[in-house]
Amino acid sequence: MVYGYAGKILYVDLSTKEACTKDLDIDHVHPVIGGAGLGIKMLYEEVNPKIDSLSPENKLIFSVGPLVGSGAPCVSRMAVVAKSPLTGAVGMSLSGGFFPTELKFAGYDAVIVSGKSDKPAYIWIHDDNVTIGDASDLWGLTTTDTQLILKEKLNHPEAKIACIGPAGENLVRYACIINERRAAGRKGLGAVMGSKNLKAIAVKGTKKVKLAHEEKFRQALKKMHELMKQSPALYPSFSKLGTPMTVEVTVELGILPAKNWTATGIFAPIETLGGEAQSTYTVTRAGCYGCPVRCGQVKIVRNGPFAGFLTEGPEFESTYSLGTMVGVNYFPAVIAADRLCDEYGLDSISTGANIAFAMELLEKGVLSQEDVDGINLKFGNYEALVKMIRKIAFRDGFGNVLAEGVKRASEIIGRGSEKYALHIKGMELPGYDVRGAKAHGLSYATAYTGADHNRGYAIQEIFNVPVPYRVDRLAIEGKGKLCRWNQDVRTAVCDCMPLCVFVFDMGLATNALELMAELYEALTGLKMRTEDVQKAGERVNNIARLFNFRAGFTRADDKLPARLMEEAIPGGPSKGQMISREELNKMLDEYYEARGWDKEKGMPTKEKLSELALPIIP
Numbered sequence: 001m002v003y004g005y006a007g008k009i010l011y012v013d014l015s016t017k018e019a020c021t022k023d024l025d026i027d028h029v030h031p032v033i034g035g036a037g038l039g040i041k042m043l044y045e046e047v048n049p050k051i052d053s054l055s056p057e058n059k060l061i062f063s064v065g066p067l068v069g070s071g072a073p074c075v076s077r078m079a080v081v082a083k084s085p086l087t088g089a090v091g092m093s094l095s096g097g098f099f100p101t102e103l104k105f106a107g108y109d110a111v112i113v114s115g116k117s118d119k120p121a122y123i124w125i126h127d128d129n130v131t132i133g134d135a136s137d138l139w140g141l142t143t144t145d146t147q148l149i150l151k152e153k154l155n156h157p158e159a160k161i162a163c164i165g166p167a168g169e170n171l172v173r174y175a176c177i178i179n180e181r182r183a184a185g186r187k188g189l190g191a192v193m194g195s196k197n198l199k200a201i202a203v204k205g206t207k208k209v210k211l212a213h214e215e216k217f218r219q220a221l222k223k224m225h226e227l228m229k230q231s232p233a234l235y236p237s238f239s240k241l242g243t244p245m246t247v248e249v250t251v252e253l254g255i256l257p258a259k260n261w262t263a264t265g266i267f268a269p270i271e272t273l274g275g276e277a278q279s280t281y282t283v284t285r286a287g288c289y290g291c292p293v294r295c296g297q298v299k300i301v302r303n304g305p306f307a308g309f310l311t312e313g314p315e316f317e318s319t320y321s322l323g324t325m326v327g328v329n330y331f332p333a334v335i336a337a338d339r340l341c342d343e344y345g346l347d348s349i350s351t352g353a354n355i356a357f358a359m360e361l362l363e364k365g366v367l368s369q370e371d372v373d374g375i376n377l378k379f380g381n382y383e384a385l386v387k388m389i390r391k392i393a394f395r396d397g398f399g400n401v402l403a404e405g406v407k408r409a410s411e412i413i414g415r416g417s418e419k420y421a422l423h424i425k426g427m428e429l430p431g432y433d434v435r436g437a438k439a440h441g442l443s444y445a446t447a448y449t450g451a452d453h454n455r456g457y458a459i460q461e462i463f464n465v466p467v468p469y470r471v472d473r474l475a476i477e478g479k480g481k482l483c484r485w486n487q488d489v490r491t492a493v494c495d496c497m498p499l500c501v502f503v504f505d506m507g508l509a510t511n512a513l514e515l516m517a518e519l520y521e522a523l524t525g526l527k528m529r530t531e532d533v534q535k536a537g538e539r540v541n542n543i544a545r546l547f548n549f550r551a552g553f554t555r556a557d558d559k560l561p562a563r564l565m566e567e568a569i570p571g572g573p574s575k576g577q578m579i580s581r582e583e584l585n586k587m588l589d590e591y592y593e594a595r596g597w598d599k600e601k602g603m604p605t606k607e608k609l610s611e612l613a614l615p616i617i618p
């Protein structure tokens with residue numbers, strides 16, 4: 001009898017139109033827990049890191065963790081994993097909503113999609129029945145319409161659907177996957193889905209997760225709810241404002257990037273884009289399956305040029321990318337831009353960052369009005385922002401260049417434009433100016449996904465959380481060790497179990513490792529000590545590093561864009577801060593040391609792999 005896990009992995013080959021299941025090997029999954037751990041392990045074992053990410057050889061893996069569907073709150077999350085078409089490295093994105101729990105209820109820990117369909121297709125998973133259907137009539141539809149029409153077509157209004165929009169179909173390298181209004185946003189996993197001619201996956205499940213020790217699990221859950229109630233932030237403010245409350249936090253620290261990172265601390269329109277200001281547009285709240293926090297803020301524009309636009313969001317990151325990054329302080333335009341990104345299936349962070357890149361190129365005279373199809377792409381022009389989003393999704397005109405992401409776009413444009421293309425390993429930067437939060441910056445530089453705020457979020461620097469200890473956000477010393485801790489703990493707790501990051505950050509960081517060990521043991525009946533949880537996260541980060549090394553990444557790729565190392569933050573509370581090359585190198589040396597990796601290559605040593613019981617030789 002399997003407890004906690006569903007016990008099955010579903011394999012779907014779109015080339016042959018065949019589906020089959022295999023029993024989950026508990027000894028295989030236990031050392032990496034599940035979720036992102038299982039997904040990345042399978043990617044490492046089943047996908048050649050040298051392949052073209054958009055070829056049929058890539059595999060798209062949807063993986064849920066053991067806590068999903070268990071009755072624990074705030075755990076309806078899945079990892080979507082593939083080789084990323086944006087970075088060429090491991091692509092892993094997490095998404096919440098209802099789809100992850102439905103997949104577990106259908107009886108699967110993971111779904112692996114391989115091959116390529118000869119025409120648009122959808123996969124319909126109804127418990128043990130799996131069929132591949134014709135999605136020709138859905139091709140070209142936005143994500144909301146796809147979900148509505150596919151439910152009707154299946155005659156299952158309660159089915160949950162993960163799908164792509166036109167951006168995924170058009171292989172925009174940062175297309176996302178949308179389920180309900182939640183996104184597996186970054187790294188272009190929607191383009192991988194599009195490359196397989198897979199428009200959607202629909203799922204309906206009726207099974208239950210079996211608990212090994214019900215009473216112990218109930219006691220652990222009671223503790224979890226108590227800790228969440230005691231949090232000074234989770235219910236009092238996060239529930240009411242959602243992630244946009246981070247606008248105020250980052251403005252206070254002077255690290256909200258603006259205008260392609262040229263105006264941090266100068267352009268910080270908190271009065272229109274701050275969490276409090278945004279809340280005046282909120283009409284209702286929404287949440288993922290089984291979450292009492294319900295942080296989703298549904299906002300509507302009631303008048304002006306964008307009247308009628310409604311979105312669940314924009315989250316903090318979209319407020320940055322579609323607001324301050326492009327110099328826009330008119331909030332209704334940010335709502336509209338956010339909704340358009342969701343409907344076309346575009347990652348809002350990369351979309352805004354690409355448009356900001358083009359805006360700076362125009363400002364600096366590298367591009368002319370003619371080069372950008374006559375659009376007046378100047379910072380602050382929200383009409384141009386909205387026009388460009390559509391052009392990117394449909395690869396129309398200059399949109400076709402930006403659809404490649406800033407790294408490739410700068411290679412196409414030439415003329416010294418790479419100086420203004422801010423990315424790490426090919427992925428555009430999220431909304432924290434890490435020149436004023438150094439461990440956070442080190443995490444951007446070293447994360448296996450490229451610039452990613454979620455892989456090793458430095459809660460100590462951004463929210464002053466004293467776990468595992470209090471730090472000076474501007475110091476360099478000690479940040480290597482801290483970054484390793486943030487990456488490993490967050491990977492295990494938030495990516496593998498998986499617990500919602502926001503609940504971890506705002507309520508459970510202090511007790512997360514103990515609590516996760518307790519929940520896991522009671523749920524699965526398998527031994528898990530507190531230190532084993534962190535070890536699992538470390539193992540996953542090592543496996544991802546091995547994949548990337550085989551794909552061609554080395555220490556030389558663990559870097560920051562030149563602007564962050566050469567130009568200081570121009571204004572505000574973090575004015576004058578930057579991370580010089582020497583400082584980055586110092587942090588990297590300390591980081592590799594803390595990881596037990598070879599400092600020259602930035603690679604796990606044989607001793608480290610053997611300590612982690614990874615039977616893999618680089």
Ligand code: SF4
Binds near residue numbers: 075287291
């Ligand atoms: S806190 Fe928000 S993102 Fe997290 S599980 Fe709840 S509703 Fe979903």
